[in-house]
Amino acid sequence: RKEVEQDPGPFNVPEGATVAFNCTYSNSASQSFFWYRQDCRKEPKLLMSVYSSGNEDGRFTAQLNRASQYISLLIRDSKLSDSATYLCVVNIHASGGSYIPTFGRGTSLIVHP
Amino acid sequence: DAGVIQSPRHEVTEMGQEVTLRCKPISGHNSLFWYRQTMMRGLELLIYFNNNVPIDDSGMPEDRFSAKMPNASFSTLKIQPSEPRDSAVYFCASSRGFNQPQHFGDGTRLSIL
Numbered sequence: 001r002k003e004v005e006q007d008p009g010p011f012n013v014p015e016g017a018t019v020a021f022n023c024t025y026s027n028s029a030s031q032s033f034f035w036y037r038q039d040c041r042k043e044p045k046l047l048m049s050v051y052s053s054g055n056e057d058g059r060f061t062a063q064l065n066r067a068s069q070y071i072s073l074l075i076r077d078s079k080l081s082d083s084a085t086y087l088c089v090v091n092i093h094a095s096g097g098s099y100i101p102t103f104g105r106g107t108s109l110i111v112h113p
Numbered sequence: 114d115a116g117v118i119q120s121p122r123h124e125v126t127e128m129g130q131e132v133t134l135r136c137k138p139i140s141g142h143n144s145l146f147w148y149r150q151t152m153m154r155g156l157e158l159l160i161y162f163n164n165n166v167p168i169d170d171s172g173m174p175e176d177r178f179s180a181k182m183p184n185a186s187f188s189t190l191k192i193q194p195s196e197p198r199d200s201a202v203y204f205c206a207s208s209r210g211f212n213q214p215q216h217f218g219d220g221t222r223l224s225i226l
Contacts, residue, residue, distance in 0.1 A: 032212040043204055043217035044156070087156065091212060098169050099211065101146065105155040 003027060004090050006104035013111055017078045021107045023088030024070040031099065032091040033064055033071045037084040038106065044087055047073075078111045085109070115139070119205050119218035127226050131193040134221045137186055138207030146215060147180055147190050148204040156204070162188065163211055195225045 005024045013019050033050035048055065050062040050071050061074040071088055085106040091099040118137040126132060138145050146161040160170040162182045170180070177196070182188040192199055202222050206215040 034214055043220050045217070046214045049214060089215075094169065094171075096169070100169055100171075101158055101161070101215070103148075103156040103158075 003092050004088060004102045004104040006086075006088060006107045008105060008107060010108035010110050013078055013109070015078055015080060015111055015113055017111075018074065018076045019078055019109065020072055020074045021086055021088075021109075022070050022072050023090070023104050024068075025090040025092070025102075026069070027090075027092045028066075028069060029093035030069075030090045031093070032089075032101075033062075034089040035060075035062055035071075035073050036087040036089060036103075038087055039084050044103075047086070075109075078109075080111050080113065083109055083111045117205055117207050117216055117218035119203075119221055121221060122219060123222045123224075125224045125226065126195060128196050129194045130225075131191065132195045132199075132223060132225075134190040134203050134205075134223070136188045136190070136205030136218060138188070138205070139216055140186070142207035142209055142216075143185070144208045144211050144213070144215075145182060145188050146206040146208075147188070148206065149201045150204060150220075151201045159190070161211075168211075197225045200224050 035047040036044040037047045038044045054063040059076045063072045087106045088104040092102045094100045120135045147159040150156045159172045160180045165182045180190045202220045204220045206217045208215045
């Protein structure tokens with residue numbers, strides 16, 4: 001089982017739709033969770049951190065469910081410009097005591113008119 | 114403010130040649146990360162440094178790869194000798210602390226012929 005898993009999609013939604021992605025992680029000792037977006041042939045860019053109590057930034061809401069070991073990203077009122085690949089990052093506790101930032105493979109979102 | 118600066122942006126070379134990728138992190142950031150991204154494997158952490166000290170290099174594929182961080186403002190990733198399967202986009206990222214959000218450079222697109 002991969003340490004961080006995402007549904008690759010693509011999620012194909014019309015403008016204005018609400019769409020949600022999940023990201024599951026295998027190590028319960030994980031800490032520090034983030035969502036990044038990556039446009040084609042560009043670098044990943046931070047979208048938002050994920051806090052234990054959940055957090056919102058405009059149309060974007062991130063949540064953490066430690067019991068079920070997943071984080072989620074909800075996008076409301078989708079825009080054409082939201083089309084991108086969304087990557088989750090989990091700091092996985094490693095055997096040597098350090099934490100390893102581990103990226104999911106990403107979920108592709110396509111927003112169409 | 115300047116972001117993470119990587120050079121070169123593109124590199125095309127023949128197999129067997131030495132390749133050196135360079136990275137200047139954001140000033141004040143004390144964690145630096147090297148990643149490799151391919152279609153097949155996604156974004157993989159190769160190595161990361163904290164305060165110029167390598168913390169985890171378990172992602173370095175083999176002895177042909179080496180990384181150094183001689184000071185807080187410069188790091189290199191070297192491949193010697195290079196092979197066609199090393200072709201990928203190599204990203205450098207930095208952060209204020211290990212559990213803080215990472216900021217990525219534009220990446221180096223490496224093609225080994």
